[in-house]
Structure formats: structure tokens, C-alpha cells
Amino acid sequence: MAVTMRDVAARAGVSIATVSFVVNESKPVKEPTRLRIEQAMAELGFQRNMVARALASRQTRIIALAYPALDHRLGWSIVDFVTSAAQAAADAGYHLVLWPVSNDATELAELVGQGLVDGVLLMHVQLDDARVEVLRPMDIPFALIGRTRDVEGLAYVDIDFDASLRVAVDHLTTLGHREIVLVTGTQETQNFREYGPYVRLEAAFGQVTGGPVLRCRQDPGSGRELATRLAVEAPTATAVIVADEAISAGLVAGLHTRGTRIPTDMSVLCILTSRDMAAMCDPPLTIVTAPGVELGRLGVEALLCRVQGATPPPPVLRAGELLPGESTGPAPA
Amino acid sequence: MAVTMRDVAARAGVSIATVSFVVNESKPVKEPTRLRIEQAMAELGFQRNMVARALASRQTRIIALAYPALDHRLGWSIVDFVTSAAQAAADAGYHLVLWPVSNDATELAELVGQGLVDGVLLMHVQLDDARVEVLRPMDIPFALIGRTRDVEGLAYVDIDFDASLRVAVDHLTTLGHREIVLVTGTQETQNFREYGPYVRLEAAFGQVTGGPVLRCRQDPGSGRELATRLAVEAPTATAVIVADEAISAGLVAGLHTRGTRIPTDMSVLCILTSRDMAAMCDPPLTIVTAPGVELGRLGVEALLCRVQGATPPPPVLRAGELLPGESTGPAPA
DNA sequence: CTGAAAGCGCTTACAG
DNA sequence: CTGAAAGCGCTTACAG
Numbered sequence: 001m002a003v004t005m006r007d008v009a010a011r012a013g014v015s016i017a018t019v020s021f022v023v024n025e026s027k028p029v030k031e032p033t034r035l036r037i038e039q040a041m042a043e044l045g046f047q048r049n050m051v052a053r054a055l056a057s058r059q060t061r062i063i064a065l066a067y068p069a070l071d072h073r074l075g076w077s078i079v080d081f082v083t084s085a086a087q088a089a090a091d092a093g094y095h096l097v098l099w100p101v102s103n104d105a106t107e108l109a110e111l112v113g114q115g116l117v118d119g120v121l122l123m124h125v126q127l128d129d130a131r132v133e134v135l136r137p138m139d140i141p142f143a144l145i146g147r148t149r150d151v152e153g154l155a156y157v158d159i160d161f162d163a164s165l166r167v168a169v170d171h172l173t174t175l176g177h178r179e180i181v182l183v184t185g186t187q188e189t190q191n192f193r194e195y196g197p198y199v200r201l202e203a204a205f206g207q208v209t210g211g212p213v214l215r216c217r218q219d220p221g222s223g224r225e226l227a228t229r230l231a232v233e234a235p236t237a238t239a240v241i242v243a244d245e246a247i248s249a250g251l252v253a254g255l256h257t258r259g260t261r262i263p264t265d266m267s268v269l270c271i272l273t274s275r276d277m278a279a280m281c282d283p284p285l286t287i288v289t290a291p292g293v294e295l296g297r298l299g300v301e302a303l304l305c306r307v308q309g310a311t312p313p314p315p316v317l318r319a320g321e322l323l324p325g326e327s328t329g330p331a332p333a
Numbered sequence: 334m335a336v337t338m339r340d341v342a343a344r345a346g347v348s349i350a351t352v353s354f355v356v357n358e359s360k361p362v363k364e365p366t367r368l369r370i371e372q373a374m375a376e377l378g379f380q381r382n383m384v385a386r387a388l389a390s391r392q393t394r395i396i397a398l399a400y401p402a403l404d405h406r407l408g409w410s411i412v413d414f415v416t417s418a419a420q421a422a423a424d425a426g427y428h429l430v431l432w433p434v435s436n437d438a439t440e441l442a443e444l445v446g447q448g449l450v451d452g453v454l455l456m457h458v459q460l461d462d463a464r465v466e467v468l469r470p471m472d473i474p475f476a477l478i479g480r481t482r483d484v485e486g487l488a489y490v491d492i493d494f495d496a497s498l499r500v501a502v503d504h505l506t507t508l509g510h511r512e513i514v515l516v517t518g519t520q521e522t523q524n525f526r527e528y529g530p531y532v533r534l535e536a537a538f539g540q541v542t543g544g545p546v547l548r549c550r551q552d553p554g555s556g557r558e559l560a561t562r563l564a565v566e567a568p569t570a571t572a573v574i575v576a577d578e579a580i581s582a583g584l585v586a587g588l589h590t591r592g593t594r595i596p597t598d599m600s601v602l603c604i605l606t607s608r609d610m611a612a613m614c615d616p617p618l619t620i621v622t623a624p625g626v627e628l629g630r631l632g633v634e635a636l637l638c639r640v641q642g643a644t645p646p647p648p649v650l651r652a653g654e655l656l657p658g659e660s661t662g663p664a665p666a
Numbered sequence: 667c668t669g670a671a672a673g674c675g676c677t678t679a680c681a682g
Numbered sequence: 683c684t685g686a687a688a689g690c691g692c693t694t695a696c697a698g
Binding site: 335337338349353359382383384388389 | 691
């Protein structure tokens with residue numbers, strides 16, 4: 001039913017090999033021959049069968065995005081990230097398939113063993129990530145969005161947490177704040193520990209300020225309750241840096257409810273989030289952006305370099321940038 | 334390098350056909366033979382090559398989720414939806430690939446022509462959707478999340494907008510509100526017109542209340558400005574139903590800034606959004622939920638019925654349910 | 667119940 | 683520059 005290379009070859013009076021050469025531009029073909037073939041293809045509406053091509057060439061041109069569907073709450077900025085990764089793949093002639101895999105990683109091995117994908121992109125990487133150890137010996141190219149403790153030999157793109165955090169702290173200290181709290185998310189499940197972003201932000205925060213860290217479940221309801229905890233556990237703090245989108249909006253709402261004025265009584269800065277998120281709060285939040293769109297594209301590009309055997313690009317770290325809103329102001333006297 | 338059926342067959346002393354029969358359980362195989370084969374598979378760590386299987390069986394077991402990446406802003410509830418669709422596909426032994434396609438639909442025809450997918454799931458359906466017309470004659474199964482004006486012969490799952498809106502309006506009228514405004518999003522691009530959800534909500538709203546409709550760009554910043562428009566264009570309204578997540582949070586923040594008290598001066602209800610979204614606002618919003626998780630699963634199931642040639646399930650409409658928050662209250666006297 | 671063989675629609679050495 | 687042919691790793695009538 002579908003038009004095959006055989007049909008095109010017959011119509012153009014050539015062999016299917018020659019058709020393949022022009023379709024793939026894989027070998028020079030004489031002008032007149034090429035024109036005949038191209039015309040035949042156009043007339044018949046030929047489209048090459050990707051599955052057959054995949055089998056013969058040992059390349060599916062599909063890459064997988066593995067994300068731990070169950071073990072970690074997906075933030076909203078994930079939308080930008082995934083969209084941009086899918087688009088970057090499409091631009092390079094690849095397809096992106098979504099693999100919701102549990103973090104125990106055996107599932108990942110099975111999936112890879114099916115031979116359906118040319119490479120795997122891992123997101124939500126933990127410091128010691130079982131998935132990396134599974135993939136390493138499997139001779140399938142992979143790249144990380146995020147990074148493990150030991151990144152020797154790995155292809156990855158990640159946020160520059162040190163720089164991002166410094167941007168946030170600098171902004172606040174310039175405003176006169178001396179007692180700053182950092183809020184990160186909790187590790188929620190057995191299979192999910194030592195999430196890179198939290199560990200690295202906390203480490204950077206410890207170095208720069210030595211201030212206290214509060215951990216909070218990653219949902220707006222818990223963020224709301226955090227307003228109370230903050231008053232109890234860090235009564236003298238004048239500013240808070242929140243490292244999770246879901247928490248921050250809830251926190252702002254919770255502070256409101258308690259009658260804490262932002263930024264008069266308390267400055268709030270949300271780190272690694274989006275402009276839209278900022279505008280949703282009242283007052284509009286000061287944020288340090290999450291480079292999600294950029295990381296999606298860079299991650300796919302890094303992976304495709306490996307897939308295509310090109311020299312892998314050096315690992316990339318991207319810092320977020322400060323977008324001043326109205327949720328931060330001078331420290332109270 | 335990889336273990337093939339040929340290897341397994343050799344080791345078990347059978348033909349590859351027989352191996353295939355046990356792998357697929359497609360024909361009865363005598364107990365002892367089956368055991369030998371299963372042992373051989375285990376010893377060799379055999380996994381069948383999905384690409385070869387796809388070529389031979391004419392089924393890739395991949396389904397595509399086509400979403401208009403550029404023409405429409407993705408809401409946050411999309412995360413639940415996509416995750417649930419991917420999971421439902423995985424549960425049924427299928428993979429979900431993301432296709433960011435422009436709305437002009439020729440791209441879609443090309444992608445389908447590649448023979449990579451067994452079926453297509455369309456989201457963000459417009460009343461007259463070019464993609465549906467492209468797909469109809471292409472003898473590839475497809476299903477819609479949402480629905481066109483004419484649904485004759487189509488497989489779809491959608492929100493029950495009439496019922497969902499009625500739930501919202503009932504809640505407000507019970508509280509004594511008589512002047513209610515509906516806020517929907519704008520159609521932003523040439524390629525994107527008459528978005529089903531807005532058209533249907535507006536129609537239902539017209540029938541039930543006859544009240545005014547305001548349209549707003551779908552981002553929190555515009556939602557914020559909407560607070561002012563509301564005062565000008567519907568000065569006597571005491572309640573507003575907002576049909577977009579991005580707008581609603583901005584609106585609440587904007588009302589705050591203007592000094593409008595919620596719900597004392599104005600009740601705000603967000604329709605078709607999530608519990609998390611509700612908790613992010615202050616006060617926590619009263620909402621009618623978006624059945625995103627459920628629709629993701631149902632959409633995949635409807636599509637797979639068609640793919641597998643089963644009798645297609647009857648179209649499903651799901652209403653959201655009311656989750657009372659603190660953003661709605663008695664109408665001011 | 668099991669096997670030999672054709673075939674899915676391509677790609678890719680190898681000849682010429 | 684072009685073609686005949688093997689082969690990618692399976693599935694599936696068709697025999698037996």
C-alpha cells in the first residue's frame with residue numbers, strides 16, 4: 001500500500017540502491033539519473049520507511065528522555081524544558097520519546113535492551129545515580145541533565161548552582177540583609193536521595209553565608225505552612241531564598257495570611273524558576289531564572305554528539321540570571 | 334554483539350520460529366521445548382529487537398502525542414496530563430513520543446508517512462482542526478484530547494464543559510452572586526482559532542447566566558492587568574470565573590494590589606485547574622479541577638483500542654469537580 | 667507441535 | 683556512477 005523504494009526504482013528505471021543514494025545523499029549520483037528519481041518520488045509521493053531504515057542502518061534516530069515519574073515531583077518549569085528538548089531533537093531529525101522509569105534502574109536496562117533508541121537523556125539526576133551505573137557499561141550513548149558526584153567521562157549539562165546562588169545572595173546582601181535562610185525541598189522517597197540541585201545549593205549557601213537551611217515538602221500547601229515554621233525556626237531572618245517553585249508561591253501566600261509584609265518585613269527570592277511564576281505572586285517575585293529552555297537544547301545537543309560519534313562537547317554549566325521583582329527590598333532596621 | 338533469536342534458537346536446539354512463538358506466546362509450544370527456550374533466553378540475556386519486530390509485524394508499538402508547540406501556551410496542568418499519558422502507554426507496552434508540530438498540519442502528514450508510529454493523539458484541538466482533516470484519509474488510527482465541531486466518527490475524550498461550568502456557577506449563585514464574569518484566554522495566532530474549551534465554556538456560560546465574557550492573554554502578567562479591566566468593563570460584577578491557570582494567579586495578585594478584598598469584595602473561582610495551583614494563591618482558590626490525569630489515560634486507551642482494532646469505546650466526557658477554597662464567599666450586600 | 671522459507675523495506679559492502 | 687545481492691532481526695503463512 002505505501003510507496004516503497006522498489007516502486008520509485010521501477011518508475012525511474014534504476015535500482016533501489018541508487019534510489020537510496022539520492023534519498024540519503026550518501027553517494028554521488030549523476031544529475032539526469034537523480035532528476036528522474038526525484039521526479040518519480042514526487043509523483044508517487046514517496047516517503048521512506050523509518051523502521052526499515054532503522055533496522056538496516058542500526059540507527060533509529062529516536063532518543064529517550066528518562067524521567068522518574070513517581071519518585072520526584074515535577075516542577076512547572078519542566079514544561080519549558082521538555083518542549084525545548086523535543087524541539088531540539090526534531091530540528092536535528094530525531095524524535096524524543098518519554099520514558100517514565102522508576103529509579104531502581106532495572107527498567108531502564110530493559111528499555112535500552114530493546115534497541116529502540118540511539119541514546120538516553122537522564123533528568124533529575126541524583127549524586128549517586130543507579131541509572132548512570134546501569135548505562136555506563138551498556139554501550140549506549142547517554143547524557144545527563146544534572147550531574148552525579150563523580151562526573152568523570154560523562155556528558156552533561158547542568159545549572160551552575162554556585163554562580164546562581166551567589167547572584168541571589170549578592171542581591172540580598174546589597175540590600176543590607178545579613179540573616180538569610182535557604183529553603184530547599186525534601187527527599188521524598190527511598191529511591192530518591194541526595195538530589196543534586198539541593199545538595200549543591202545547600203553547599204554553596206553554606207560557604208557563602210553559613211546561614212540556616214530549611215527543608216520543605218515540595219507542594220504549595222507545605223510552602224504555606226513554611227511561613228509559620230520560618231517564624232519559629234529562624235525568627236531573626238530578614239530574607240529567604242526558596243529553591244522550589246511549588247514551595248515559593250505557597251510561602252508567599254502563607255506570609256500574607258500571617259500578616260508578614262513582603263518585602264517590608266521579609267524579602268523573598270525564588271531561585272531557579274520562571275518569569276511566569278514570578279508574576280503569579282503578589283508582590284511579583286524577584287527571581288533567579290532557571291535556564292530550562294537552554295538546558296533542554298544543550299542536553300539534546302550533547303547527547304546527539306555522542307550518538308553521532310562526534311567529539312563530545314565540554315560539559316556545560318549555565319547560571320540563572322537575576323530578574324528583580326518587588327518581593328525583595330532593604331533589610332528592616 | 335546483541336543476542337538474537339538465532340542465538341537462542343541455536344542454544345535451545347530449535348528453529349527461530351519456535352523461539353518467536355514462545356516470546357510472543359503466539360502459538361502453543363510443548364512444555365519441555367518451551368522450558369529449554371526460556372532457559373536459553375535467560376542464560377544469554379536475550380531481549381527481542383523492537384525495530385526488527387516492528388518491521389516484520391508492521392507495528393511499532395509507538396504512539397505519538399502531537400502538540401502545537403508554538404501556537405498555544407502550554408498550561409501547567411499539562412504536566413499531569415503528559416505524564417499520565419506516557420504512563421498509560423507504558424502500561425500497555427507502548428511508547429509515547431512527543432511531536433511538537435505546527436498547526437498547519439503538513440508536518441503531521443510527513444511524520445505519519447514515515448511509518449514510525451501506530452497512532453496519533455492530538456491535543457489542543459480547535460473546532461475546525463486542520464490536523465483532523467489531514468489524518469482522516471491517512472488510515473492511521475488517531476484520537477483527540479478535546480474535540481472538533483463535528484465529531485462524527487472520531488475517537489475522543491474531552492472535558493464536559495457544560496457540567497463543569499454549571500458546577501462553578503451553581504456554587505456562586507448559591508452564595509448569592511448574580512453578576513458573574515467569565516474570563517477566557519485569547520486566540521493568539523493565525524494558526525490557532527476557536528479553541529474548543531473557550532468556545533464551549535463561553536457558550537455554556539451564555540446559556541446559564543447571560544453574563545459578560547472577558548478575554549485575556551494567557552500569562553500571569555496579563556492576568557494581573559485584568560484586575561483593572563475588570564473594574565472598568567464589569568464594575569458591578571461580584572464574582573469571576575477564570576478559565577486559565579496562568580491568568581487566575583495573576584488576577585488574584587492584581588486584585589490584591591488594587592486593594593480589592595477576596596472574597597469580601599470579589600469572589601474568584603478558577604475553572605479547570607489543579608489543587609496545587611489553588612494552594613499557590615492567597616487566599617487559596619476555590620477551583621473546579623481539570624481531569625488531566627484521567628484524560629491522559631483515557632485518551633491513550635481510546636487510541637489503543639483503535640490501534641488494536643478493538644471496538645472503539647464510546648466518547649468520554651469528564652466533568653471537573655468543585656474543590657472549595659477561600660476565594661469565594663457570599664455576595665456583598 | 668515444529669521447521670524451512672519468504673518477506674518486512676531499507677542500507678551497504680562489493681563488483682563492474 | 684550504478685547495480686545485484688546480502689543482510690538487519692524479526693514474524694508469519696505454509697508444510698509436515
